[in-house]
Amino acid sequence: MATVTLKGNTIHTLGNLPANKSKAPNFSLTKTDLSSASLADYQGKKVVLNIFPSVDTGTCAQSVRQFNEEAAELDNTVVLCISKDLPFAQARFCGAEGITNVEMLSDFKDGSFGKSYQVEFSDGPLQSLLSRSVVVLNENGEVIYSEQVPETVDEPNYKAALEALMDA
Template identity: 45%
Template sequence: MASITFKGNPVTLLGNEVNVGETAPEFKVLANDMSAVSLSDSKDSVRLISVVPSIDTGVCDAQTRKFNEAASGLDNVKILTVSVDLPFAQKRWCGSNGIENVQTLSDHRDLSFGEAFGVHIQELRLLARAVFVVDSQDQVTYVEYVSEATDHPNYEAAIEAAKAAR
């Protein structure tokens, strides 16, 4: 498993680590309207999955904004931002910040995404910061588990991986 710290302290990640070349695992999360969303709902599109501990914090806010801005230059790419924030809070945050190109999804109910992608921080019941790119055939083409959960991911590498995926 990836070695992750949160504010300098080691944390335990639960679930299965995902690697490039593997088939992306299925998951079930909630959209802002409380409807169920799974990986297969966006089949036939490239998915850039941005994982944040809490959307209403500085780095998570910046990460979501960065991918929202990048979305206009990405053809056939859906950007999904996953956190354990409640769907109501995600909807409010997106509305007050003009976020329209990213779909925010909540894993608060049962941490299905967190367990499937190995980003569930056991000690905090949050998700570790990570970015995954999944191609239209559900193959993982890019993975970044950010080693310090309060650091930014490599935005450029993730965006380039999404552009290269088919």
């Protein structure tokens, strides 16, 4: 169980993010067109997993905007923005914001992503949603950087995540 806070109040996730140098767990998530996506679909690419509770909150929306802007300049890299929002809400947000450089994926069907990456909140007002985290994978699907944001309302360390990509 990992401990983070929400506006200073302690809440917990199921566990810790996958360790650096470990093979990232596979996943099956839902795209905005309702098709499925798995980690295998991105084999041979660097992958940024931008994980958050809901795109309908200011900080989550900002992380999608920021990674959308940064991703436009990255070679052989895909940014996957992952939440339990319905794919319809994710598509609406991207359409309204002109977001085109990231891929929105939903863990709404069975929550298996949140469980396998240990980012599902286990208690508190956000219980069963996903904790704000960033996991960066190299072309071989190995974890090269991870951050579980200690205070849920804070933004992730974009610079550190992007530097990990440059060093990979």
